[in-house]
């Protein structure tokens with residue numbers, strides 16, 4: 511028992527104090543929004559499929575926090591509507607993931623931008639805005655499902671090298687963030703795309719499709735608590 515405590519203390523001392531390894535938030539808990547295309551849905555919710563892509567109507571019965579965001583097929587694509595998340599991190603290379611339902615090539619993307627003023631957010635792919643695809647490249651389309659899947663943040667063409675095939679490969683590209691406050695905007699692109707949760711980690715190996723990130727976040731908080739109480743005892 512004493513050995514275990516000692517090892518725990520040593521492993522914590524070896525890291526920067528309170529090293530932040532994970533952050534996550536519910537997609538429906540946005541800090542601000544513009545327009546009406548991103549609706550908040552509570553489980554269970556029924557959604558129209560996509561007849562042109564042979565997706566039948568379906569229901570979503572499970573979501574983290576009991577809710578998620580998106581737009582029904584028929585809401586029409588793009589539109590400039592957005593949601594904004596405010597968060598804070600320690601300076602590091604962060605690997606972002608989204609828990610998404612993207613059942614076809616016509617229902618599988620959003621636009622994104624970090625640290626961009628609201629007024630510059632648009633449904634367009636330009637120097638500011640970027641496309642996050644969910645199984646868009648031909649070789650990945652076999653994976654389409656109406657179930658939730660965790661996708662690494664990717665970009666169709668910049669500003670970083672993380673295209674979808676790269677992010678699905680062995681050497682995914684992180685987002686380099688400075689110490690402190692940041693924003694992430696998601697802008698509307700394809701209707702029929704649904705987002706449950708955002709997760710980011712400094713651990714390149716971590717795959718939320720294999721380990722529930724909630725477990726990781728809770729474990730980290732527990733370690734911090736343990737460290738705080740241990741320190742108090744010295």
Ligand SMILES: [Ca+2]
Pocket residue numbers: 614615616617618619646700
């Ligand atoms: Ca698409």
Ligand SMILES: [Ca+2]
Pocket residue numbers: 560583584616617700701702703
């Ligand atoms: Ca669609």
Ligand SMILES: [Ca+2]
Pocket residue numbers: 635636637638639640641667668669
């Ligand atoms: Ca771009």
Ligand SMILES: [Ca+2]
Pocket residue numbers: 536537538573574575576577578705706707
């Ligand atoms: Ca959620």
